[in-house]
Amino acid sequence: MNIEDLLRETLSDMAHEEQPPPPDRFVQVRRGRPRGRGLALVAAAAVTAMAVGSTLVSQGLSSSRDVAGQGPGTASVETGRGRITLTVREGLRLSQVLERLSAATGRPQAEFWRAAKDGGALGLPSYARGALEGFAFPGTYEVPSTSSPGEILAAMVTRFNRVAGDGDLVAGARRAGxxxxxxxxxxxxxxxxxxxxxxxxxxxxxxxxxxxxxxxxxxxxxxxxxxxxxxxxxxxxxxxxxxxxxxxxxxxxxxxxxxxxxxxxxxxxxxxxxxxxPWLHFVTTDPKRGVTKFAASEAEFLELTKEYRRNLGKAG
Known part of the structure; x- marks a missing residue:
C-alpha cells in the first residue's frame, strides 16, 4: 500500500465506514484539541505501516542492524532516498521504544519524550488517560526521514486504535467485566x-x-x-x-x-x-527452552518450582 492509498483509506474511515462503529471504537479526540486529529492525519499521510503483529516483527528484517547495541528491537534501514524502516518488537517498555527510535532516526530522545506526553495530539483513546505506555503499537513502519517524533508516535497509536477496533477491545472488555x-x-x-x-x-x-x-x-x-x-x-x-x-x-x-x-x-x-x-499459577520451568507449565493448586505450584530449580541447576 502506498502513501496515497493509506491516506485515502484513512480519510474514508473518518468520513464514513460501511458499518458505523460504536463511538468509542477508535480514537476519542478531546474537545477543544483539534490538532489531535490533525497530527494523526499527518502521520497517516507520512508514515506507511508496512506490517504489524508477531509474525513479521519476530522474524525481523534480514538487512536490519542492531541499534545502539541493545539487541533486536528497533532497526533502521534505508529503503530508498529519504526513507527509513523502523521495526519495534512486542514487549518493549515505552522508555526502550523511545530510546531505540531516537537511535534509529537520529532525533534527540528529548523530542520523543515531549511528543509522547501530548496524548491528545497523538490520538490516544480516552481510556489511556493521556499515557502512551501500552499504546505504542509494535510493528514495522516505513517513514520519511523527515518525519517528526510526534508523527511517528501518532502512527503507532493509529495502528493501535485500528487493531483495538478490529479486535473489539472496548466491547470485549465490557463482556469480560x-x-x-x-x-x-x-x-x-x-x-x-x-x-x-x-x-x-x-x-x-x-x-x-x-x-x-x-x-x-x-x-x-x-x-x-x-x-x-x-x-x-x-x-x-x-x-x-x-x-x-x-x-x-x-x-x-x-x-x-x-x-x-x-x-x-x-x-x-x-x-x-x-x-x-482452573490455573492459579504458572512457572517457566525451563527458561533455556522457554517451557512454561501451569498449576491449579499450591501443591502443584511447589512441584513446578522444584522442577524450575532442577533445570536452573543443570543450566549452571
Missing amino acids: RTPLEILIIASIVQAESADKRDMPKIARVVHNRLDHTPGLRLQLDSTVLYGLGKYGAKASQEDLRSRSPYNTYARRGLPPGPICNPGADAIAAALKPAVG
Whole structure:
C-alpha cells in the first residue's frame, strides 16, 4: 500500500465506514484539541505501516542492524532516498521504544519524550488517560526521514486504535467485566511473562483467575515489580519485593496502575479471550527452552518450582 492509498483509506474511515462503529471504537479526540486529529492525519499521510503483529516483527528484517547495541528491537534501514524502516518488537517498555527510535532516526530522545506526553495530539483513546505506555503499537513502519517524533508516535497509536477496533477491545472488555485499560494492562503482563505466544491464553487465564478469586489473590509478578523500579531481568530480589511502588503486585492486590510494556495483537487477544482452565499459577520451568507449565493448586505450584530449580541447576 502506498502513501496515497493509506491516506485515502484513512480519510474514508473518518468520513464514513460501511458499518458505523460504536463511538468509542477508535480514537476519542478531546474537545477543544483539534490538532489531535490533525497530527494523526499527518502521520497517516507520512508514515506507511508496512506490517504489524508477531509474525513479521519476530522474524525481523534480514538487512536490519542492531541499534545502539541493545539487541533486536528497533532497526533502521534505508529503503530508498529519504526513507527509513523502523521495526519495534512486542514487549518493549515505552522508555526502550523511545530510546531505540531516537537511535534509529537520529532525533534527540528529548523530542520523543515531549511528543509522547501530548496524548491528545497523538490520538490516544480516552481510556489511556493521556499515557502512551501500552499504546505504542509494535510493528514495522516505513517513514520519511523527515518525519517528526510526534508523527511517528501518532502512527503507532493509529495502528493501535485500528487493531483495538478490529479486535473489539472496548466491547470485549465490557463482556469480560473489565475496563479497556484493565485489559491492556493484562495484555502487557501477558506479553512480558510469555516465553512462547502459545502460552499467552493460559497466562491470561491465570491473571483473570487470580483477580477473580475470592478472597482476591495478589498477582505476585516479578515483571510488574521490576517495571515499577525501572529495572530489568527475570526475577525480583527480596529487596525489590519490599518496594512501596504501586506496581508491587506482591504487596498490593489487583492490577498495577498501568501497562508495563507495549503488547502486540496476540497478547491483547489473549487478555480478551483467555483459555478456559482452573490455573492459579504458572512457572517457566525451563527458561533455556522457554517451557512454561501451569498449576491449579499450591501443591502443584511447589512441584513446578522444584522442577524450575532442577533445570536452573543443570543450566549452571
